[in-house]
Amino acid sequence: MKILVCISHVPDTTSKINFTDNDSKFDTNGVQYVINPNDEFGLTRAMWFKEKQGASVDVVNVGGAETEPTLRKALAIGADAAIRVNTEATDGYAVAKQLAKVVKDGGYDLVIAGRESIDYNGGMVPGMLASMTGANFVTNCIALDIEGTNAKAVREIDGGKETVSTSLPLVIGGQKGLVEESDLRIPNMRGIMMARKKPLTVLEPVDAKAETKAVSFEKPAPKGAVKLVDADNIDELVNLLHNEAKVI
C-alpha cells in the first residue's frame, strides 16, 4: 500500500497571533512552527500501517523552503520520503490542485490529511482532493482499518459517531482518535540522523489559481474585565445572566 500523508506547516498551538503590513499578513516573528496536529495523528496512524501491515509512507507539503524543517520532522518520525511542492499555499483550492497532481503521479492508494489546519481552519483540502482525484472520502475520521483494498472507518458526527465501509483509493480527513495523544512519537536521535539522508524532493507547481483570498485580518475586540460574583450570592449570577447577558 502506498500512503501519502499531507503535512501542513502551522504555528504552534500556543502561538500569539499577530498581523503585519496593515493587518494583511500573518506575523511570523517569533512563531514556532509544527506539524499540524490533525496531520500528526494521521502520520502516526500511517506509521502503524507501515509497521504492522507493510506500507510505504511519503509526506507532502505545499509551501516554500521555510516549511522543510517540518517535513524533516515527519521524516524523523518515520516517513520514507518527503515531497515539497514549491509554491505559496494561497488557498485550500490551490493547495488541493497541487496535491491532486502529486497523488495522481505517485499512484497513492491512501491519502491521509488532517480534517483542517489549525491556522486557516478551512477544512476543505481533503474533500477537494478526493473530488479531484475521484477517490472515496471520509472526514473527521477517528478510526481507520484497511484490509486489502477494503477500508472501515469511523467518522465523528454531531453528537456521536458512524461506522462506514469503503475502499481504496481513499482520502481521509483525520483528527485525534485516529491514534491517541499518547501514541504520538517524539523523534529520537537515530530518527533525526536518518531523516537527514532521506529524500526530500522539490517539485515545481502546476498552474492553479486561488479562488479565495484573505485580504485583511482583525483580532477580536478586547474584552472587558470579568464580573466576579461572590460564591455565596449565586442569585446574583442568575440575575446577571437573565437581565444583563440575556442568555437564560
Added chain:
Amino acid sequence: MSVLVYTESEKGKFKKAAFEVVSYAKAIADKMGSDVTAIAINANAPESLGNYGASKVLNVSDSSLDVFNAKKYAAAIETAAKKENASVVVIGSSADSRYLAPLLAVGLEAGYVSNVVDTPSNLSPFTVKRTAFTNKAFANTEIHTDIKIVGLSNNSFGLVETGGSATVEDFSPAIPDSGVRVESVDKATDKVTIADAEVVVSGGRGLKGPENWGLIEDLAEVLGAATACSKPVSDLGWRPHSEHVGQTGKPVASNLYIAIGISGAIQHLAGINSSKVKVVINTDPEAPFFKAADYGIVGDAFEVVPKLTEKLRTFKAQNA
C-alpha cells in the same frame, strides 16, 4: 441569479440551524436584489422555511437519502444550484455540511469559505468575514469565482422571521452511487449536541474524576445544554473525544458557555472564543479563564455548582 440555501433536517425535522441559514441567505438576497431558494431533503413541512425568507423550496423526497452521504447530498445540492442558476450557495457548519462542502465546491467550480460570521461586507468583490487561527482572529476573505459557497458559523446570525410564505416544488435530482456506505450510527438521540447547543456546560480536571460528572450533567439538564470537556479530561479518558472542545477538539459557538474547573489554556480558550457569554467557576482566582470570561465565581465547584443548578431550576420553573 438567486441565493440557494441547503437546510438540514434530522429525522424529518428541520434543525434550528436550518432556519438560521435561511435567515442569513435572505439577508444576502436582499443585498443582491434577489430571492432565496431552499433545498430540503426528506424534511417535513418544507413550507415552514417561508417564515424565514425562502420564496421557494426544492423539496427532495428520496429514500436513498435517508442516511446522510456527503457525495449524494453534494450532488443533489449541485443540481439544484445549476437549475436555479444560483450565484451564492449558503450552507451551515454541522459536521455533515462541512463534509459535503468541498465536494460541492469542486462540482460547482465555486470558491468556498467556511466559518463565516457575518453578511458580506461587499458584493463585488464578494467579501465575507470568517474566523481563522482557531477563533484567535478574523479574516476578511474575498471569493473570486462566479459561484460562491458560504459556510455560516452556527449562532452567528440568529433567526429572523419574515412572516413570508414559500412555494414548494418537488425536486428529484439524479443521485450518483457512492463508494462510502454507512454501516452503523452510534448517537445519543436524547442529548443536545455541542454543534446545535445554545448553552454548553463544560468540565475540566478540577472535577477530579469521571464519577463527579453528575454535577455537569445536572446543570446541563436544567439549562437544556450540551455537555463538553477540556482536553486533559478527554485524554485521561474521563469523557469521550466527542466532548473535547478546544483547538484540536470541537469549536464551540454557543450563546452561553459555562466552564467548571477549567483553568483556560490558550488552546481551550481559542476553541470556545466564539461563544457569546462565558462563565467560569474555578477555585483558583489566577486561572487564565478569568481573563477570558464575562462572569466568574471563585469557589469550589462541588459547592457552587449544585447551588447554581438549584437556583436555575427555580428560575426556570418561575419563568417557564
